[in-house]
Amino acid sequence: MPRRCARCLCRGPENGGAVSTDAIVLLKDDHKTVEQLFKKFEQAGDGALVTKRKLVDAMIEELTVHAFIEETIFYPTAREAVPETEDHVLESVEEHHVVVWMLSELAELPPEAENFDAKVTVLIENVRHHVEEEEQEWFPEVRAAMGRKRLQELGERLIAAKPEAPRDPLSLRSARA
Numbered sequence: 001m002p003r004r005c006a007r008c009l010c011r012g013p014e015n016g017g018a019v020s021t022d023a024i025v026l027l028k029d030d031h032k033t034v035e036q037l038f039k040k041f042e043q044a045g046d047g048a049l050v051t052k053r054k055l056v057d058a059m060i061e062e063l064t065v066h067a068f069i070e071e072t073i074f075y076p077t078a079r080e081a082v083p084e085t086e087d088h089v090l091e092s093v094e095e096h097h098v099v100v101w102m103l104s105e106l107a108e109l110p111p112e113a114e115n116f117d118a119k120v121t122v123l124i125e126n127v128r129h130h131v132e133e134e135e136q137e138w139f140p141e142v143r144a145a146m147g148r149k150r151l152q153e154l155g156e157r158l159i160a161a162k163p164e165a166p167r168d169p170l171s172l173r174s175a176r177a
């Protein structure tokens with residue numbers, strides 16, 4: 001996992017990341033972090049139970065924090081800024097709903113369970129689909145509507161909110177959606 005600055009969990013230059021507070025850049029950076037965890041899981045051998053447990057725990061944490069800042073800050077702001085993409089927001093929340101319940105199940109499921117790999121595989125499929133829709137279909141419309149300055153201000157709010165994020169996926173709003 002990439003190293004994070006202790007204050008705001010961003011990847012500062014000293015940790016190999018570029019400095020940007022653009023909200024969409026920050027969210028895509030999170031997506032890349034999660035994709036790296038997915039690839040490591042896919043490359044882990046059948047018997048690598050300890051490694052797979054650690055990777056899934058990291059997925060749970062990364063995805064819970066990411067979904068929290070999206071649901072509490074980015075989604076409502078983007079919905080207001082680009083009302084015509086409201087359907088995207090509503091669909092995205094439903095996709096979060098499925099993901100956070102899968103995360104809560106994986107938190108309890110031992111890696112030796114016969115359905116552990118299957119559940120992680122379906123989680124990965126769901127998240128990849130969700131990320132693709134966000135990045136390909138929705139974010140470009142939000143960028144066009146909001147512009148650079150507003151997205152930078154929004155990104156500052158996302159960074160500030162990360163330390164407040166819960167660790168329990170079921171405490172997210174989308175869990176009750």
Ligand SMILES: [Fe+2]
Pocket residue numbers: 067070092096130134
């Ligand atoms: Fe999302």
Ligand SMILES: [Fe+2]
Pocket residue numbers: 027031066070131134
């Ligand atoms: Fe996202």
